[in-house]
Amino acid sequence: MENSESLKLGNQICFPLYAIAKEITGLYRPFLDELDITYPQYLVMMILWEKDGYTVNHIGEELFLDSGTLTPLLKRLESKGFISRKRKKEDERVVQIFLTENGKELKQKACDVPAKILEKINVPIEDLMELKTSIHKILNKIEK
Structure with a gap:
């Protein structure tokens, strides 16, 4: 006999994680729109x-992408x-990513984003x- 209780949305661990990620990402949108980034x-x-100069592979591993x-995102x-x-000169298959001056300046403009998000969330x-x-x-258990 099947256990239909396991298929109820309210019994899923994935749904609240999905929903909170979607909602929090949405809170970032107006602040990131001002910076012209997604x-x-x-x-x-x-x-x-x-750390400037990471490889595409390293960035992909860090972001699970x-x-x-990742490639179209980097192109944009x-x-x-x-x-x-x-x-890289030693191995042309390896691509490193470096900040431009504009990218470094963007950091200063983005510094207040985390505080604005914390204020919007309003949770201790x-x-x-x-x-x-x-x-x-x-996440560490899933990765292994």
Whole structure:
């Protein structure tokens, strides 16, 4: 006999995760529109603001994106003048991504985005950090 209870939306762990990700990403939209970038582009820029010159493969691993998704995203950032793509001299198959001056300047404009998001969410930071820790534990189990 089948267990139809397992198919109820309210019993799914994936749905609240999907819904909160969608809603929080939506909160970013007006702030990122001002910067002329999308949320996935913002994620790439945050990686590069931490350390310039990462390879496409490294960025893809960090963001859980395949090259088919990441390459067009990088091309759009390059066309906006925020990054440049360069092939490594030692191995031309490897492409590194570097911030342009505009990309470095964008960091200063983006500095207030996290605080604006926290204000919009209006949940104690401790609760958000606990949620983040729990999600990372699950994500690490899935990756193995």
